[in-house]
Amino acid sequence: MRLLITAGPTREPIDPVRFLSNRSSGRMGYALAEAAHAAGHEVLLISGPVTLPPPSGVQLIHVETAREMFDAVRTHLPGCDTAIFSAAVADYRPAHVISQKIKKSAGTLTLQLERTEDILGSVRSQFAFHGFLVGFAAETENLIAHAQDKLTRKGCDLIIANDVSQSGIGFDSLENEVTLCLPGGQTVPLPRQSKTALARELIAHISRLSSPQAPK
Numbered sequence: 001m002r003l004l005i006t007a008g009p010t011r012e013p014i015d016p017v018r019f020l021s022n023r024s025s026g027r028m029g030y031a032l033a034e035a036a037h038a039a040g041h042e043v044l045l046i047s048g049p050v051t052l053p054p055p056s057g058v059q060l061i062h063v064e065t066a067r068e069m070f071d072a073v074r075t076h077l078p079g080c081d082t083a084i085f086s087a088a089v090a091d092y093r094p095a096h097v098i099s100q101k102i103k104k105s106a107g108t109l110t111l112q113l114e115r116t117e118d119i120l121g122s123v124r125s126q127f128a129f130h131g132f133l134v135g136f137a138a139e140t141e142n143l144i145a146h147a148q149d150k151l152t153r154k155g156c157d158l159i160i161a162n163d164v165s166q167s168g169i170g171f172d173s174l175e176n177e178v179t180l181c182l183p184g185g186q187t188v189p190l191p192r193q194s195k196t197a198l199a200r201e202l203i204a205h206i207s208r209l210s211s212p213q214a215p216k
């Protein structure tokens with residue numbers, strides 16, 4: 001199968017030297033890309049800025065902002081069978097990018113932010129994607145309820161939910177512990193393990209669930 005995977009954070013510029021971003025390392029998405037390639041799939045990885053080496057055998061597209069990731073997904077999604085959205089896309093960006101470096105002045109500075117494009121949320125409605133759609137839900141409370149809500153709202157076939165309030169897993173960690181949330185309220189907890197081992201397990205689940213004979 002041909003898979004599109006988004007990974008890493010996005011960076012939203014404030015001025016020529018500053019940006020808004022988050023702690024995503026990109027490790028989960030890169031591990032998924034490696035595992036999918038190792039399982040014999042064709043992989044296109046759309047990545048925000050990370051310090052990881054490019055996975056071998058994977059087509060890699062670098063982007064910086066949510067807008068660039070949105071455009072890259074829209075361009076490359078046609079022809080893909082499965083899309084996995086593991087990127088930690090900024091939900092807001094500065095409404096105005098200042099063309100010169102902001103100089104210090106008063107004691108406080110107010111930035112006005114505007115919503116970025118909801119990439120995963122556009123896949124069914126705007127991009128008319130009919131393949132197998134996988135999203136991530138990083139939550140600090142009511143994990144399963146929020147994940148099930150995201151599954152329905154964004155038209156996903158699978159949400160991989162992780163509790164980011166626990167230290168040592170999820171954002172910027174080597175390990176992760178997730179629960180698979182499927183349509184109909186079914187959940188499958190996967191034990192805490194390295195992101196590399198978890199990625200292999202996730203790709204096996206996704207291959208099985210997305211195959212035409214899979215029970216829905």
Ligand code: CTP
Pocket residue numbers: 006066085086087088089090091116117118119120121134135136137138150
């Ligand atoms: N995502 C995306 N584009 C965005 C924001 C998120 O594609 N602008 C994707 C992420 O890659 C992830 C999923 O959406 O797969 C969940 O992101 P999250 O920010 O948790 O979801 P939201 O619906 O924005 O919900 P919340 O209100 O919790 O922020």
